[in-house]
Amino acid sequence: MTDAPADGFRRLAPQTGTAFLLPRGARLTVVDPTGEQVADVFAVMADDRREWFSSGRTIDYANSTTVTTGSLLYSNRSRVMAVVEEDTCGHHDLLLTPCSQQTFDLLYPDLDGAEHPSCFANLAGAMAGYDVPPDTISTTLNVFMNVWTERDGTLHIDPPTSVAGDRLVLRAEADLVVGLTACSAEKSNNGVCKPIDYRVTPAGG
Secondary structure (H helix, E strand, C coil), X not given: CCCCCCCCCEEECCCCEEEEEECCCCXXXXXXXXXXXXXXXXXXXXXXXXXEECHHHHHHHHCCCCCCCCCEEEECCCCEEEEEEEECCCCCECCCCCCCHHHHXXXXXXXXXXXXXXXXXHHHHHHHHHCCCHHHCXXXXXXXXXXXXXXXXXEEEECCCCECCEEEEEEECCCEEEEEECCCCHHHHCCCCCCEEEEEECXXX
């Protein structure tokens, strides 16, 4: 296990998740403390759980699948939910859904159907405390995930390029309920699931 997180940060143990309120103007800092670890981020509007983060609209309006400093994250109703204030890694994914038990059943045949921790289950469990229905949780912002596409459309998931201390900082542009995980899929994290550190800084802080 790595050293304890810096002051003001909390640590998500490997293959776990959490949820919290992120008021407008507040900042969420997501840090990879060890390197090569993905964090799934999902959000809904605090005043209406039927409005949630849309990777599709985020891609459409930027005309890009890249998320980095200055990127805007949009809702399914085309409202800006958050802006990326800082990005020290440069590789994040908007294409893939959070891993689920079905992910492991279909794509990890070596597990032979055994129960496995998943980002979807961790998000659903944590966000249930804020009355977010599981069916609302769609494609996430997969922070530090290294996904690329060949010309024929084939997707590749390579080890994250993040090194220890890399961070992504989001500033909320509306009152949000946010779910965050330390990704549970070994293949997304170069074979070993590791912790994620995070901090919520109040507006003006």
